[in-house]
Amino acid sequence: MRAISSTSFAVFGAGLVAISYGLARFAFGLFVPPIRDELSLSTSAIGLIGALPLISFVLATLAAPAVANRLGARLAAVLSGIFGVVGLVLISQADSAFTLGSGVFACGICTGLMMPALTTGMQAMVKRSLHARVSSVMNAGTSVGIIVAVPTVLLMADAWRLAYLSFTVLAAAGVVATWFFLPSVSPVVPANAAPPPPLCELPWSRLSRLTLFAFLMGFVSSAYWIFAPDLVITLGGLPPSTTGWLWFAVGLAGLGGAFVADLADRNNPPITQSLMLMMLSASLLLLAASPSHPLLAIFSALIFGLAYMSLTGLYLMTGIRLLPGRLSIGPVLPFLAVSLGQATGSPTIGALINAFDYAVTFSIIAVLGIVIALLSPLFPGHIHQEADDAPEEETGLQAAFDHQLQNEDGEPLEDLEETSEAATDGTSDRR
Incomplete structure (x- = not known):
């Protein structure tokens, strides 16, 4: 390697x-x-x-x-x-x-x-x-x-x-x-590193709120992922090729999520989540209001792509920081919650479309997104990590890794405690 x-x-x-x-x-x-x-x-x-x-x-x-x-x-x-x-x-x-x-x-x-x-x-x-x-x-x-x-x-x-x-x-x-x-x-993990905190000491309140917001965002976003193509073709009368350009716009704007999510985490996660949920709702309203205008439809896809990728990135890094030392689990909770939200939203929104129409349904889901955005003060805020304030621990962790790379032939590691400083996986909240 x-x-x-x-x-x-x-x-x-x-x-x-x-x-x-x-x-x-x-x-x-x-x-x-x-x-x-x-x-x-x-x-x-x-x-x-x-x-x-x-x-x-x-x-x-x-x-x-x-x-x-x-x-x-x-x-x-x-x-x-x-x-x-x-x-x-x-x-x-x-x-x-x-x-x-x-x-x-x-x-x-x-x-x-x-x-x-x-x-x-x-x-x-x-x-x-x-x-x-x-x-x-x-x-x-x-x-x-x-x-x-x-x-x-x-x-x-x-x-x-x-x-x-x-x-x-x-x-x-x-x-x-x-x-x-x-x-x-x-x-x-260095030999003298503190083990991950036991399950009873995990921040379950914050994890629960993160999971709930991720689920609700998945529910709202399923309207665009599943039904936006049918909306522009059925209601707007646009050619089928338009849907390809919609997804291209979603992907292009979604690249910004790599930067917006990081800014959100460093500044104010609840406010950023609220802003992105508002943008998500705006993309639904814009598409429902002007499905026959291809430029406006593509503009709504740009808004949706940036908002969706920023939100999933924010949820991912929040899950990782709430579960230090358990990085294989950190991304599981928010991603699973988003998927379950989309699975729940798809049949529900489909039933609403059958009962009303595309425009009314998209408006209802957009209002739901705005309500969720107003609840964003409950989203987990800044999460302090001890390692961020102790660079020598990071150096020790990298040294331990380098030492282990030299022993990938299966030979037992020796003097690992001398190679690495203690690296704790505990976190403390500022709030």
Whole structure:
């Protein structure tokens, strides 16, 4: 394994997230029309298949902390990549609903395993004071994947099998790169480091509030992710190709989430969450008010992309900071909550659309987003980390990691206590 800098690790992690989230998971929805036509699938079959990656994502996310801690960052990420390769190959060769469903199910497992594996590697390779920034950059990799997928859809809509084979090649390259750039060991902890705080001492109040806000944001955002394309085509009368440009705008603006989330964490997380939820609601209202104007629709997608990626990045780094020493679990709670919120929101919003119409439903969900934004003072504020105030502990942790790299041939580590200063994983809240 080659040691890489924090910046390189962030960029590399963003690339893996782009493959696992952008290509293996979100790209499927863009290819549904040609896949449905070629395989002669019914709407109900497509709906069932579309739910499979969410189910496998939730199952994989629940198992991911144990997998990452047991196998270590490298093997866990490689396992994730292998599921992605298998899933993409199955989709590219699908000749029935069963084969297609198996492929998207495997891609969901890939997505669920990837981020916990990366955060486990981040604990070993990146200074703790940089964890929040690195995690937000990696999270923005989803936007990169969407940006790559959309032109592929526009140029290769009638050649979706070839498109998925190209995605498979990228996923395979990611597996190879993972083997060389991620550590093969579990998180490096000096011998005299304090253990993670017991479960009874975790900040459950803050964790509960974080999970609730992530769930509600997922509920509100599902209106755009699932029904925005139908809105602009059905209500606005725009051509189907417009939906591709909508997702391209979402991905492009989502890159800003890598920076906005970091600013939010350093300044005022509750106020920033409130602002981004307001922007999320504004994107819904703008799309519902002017679905027939392509420029306004794309502008709403830009607003949505920036708000959504900023919020998921903020939730990710908050979960990591609330669970120091448990970085394989930190991203699980908010990501799982967002997914469950989207799973709950999709059928609920669909029922509202059937009962009313697109414009009324989007307005109702936008109002809900505004109400949630007004409750943002309850969101966890600044989270103080002792290591940020004690750089010598960071140096000791890096020294311990460097020492362990020299013993990856399996020889027992010696004099580890002399190599590293004590690094505590405890945190204290300023509030």
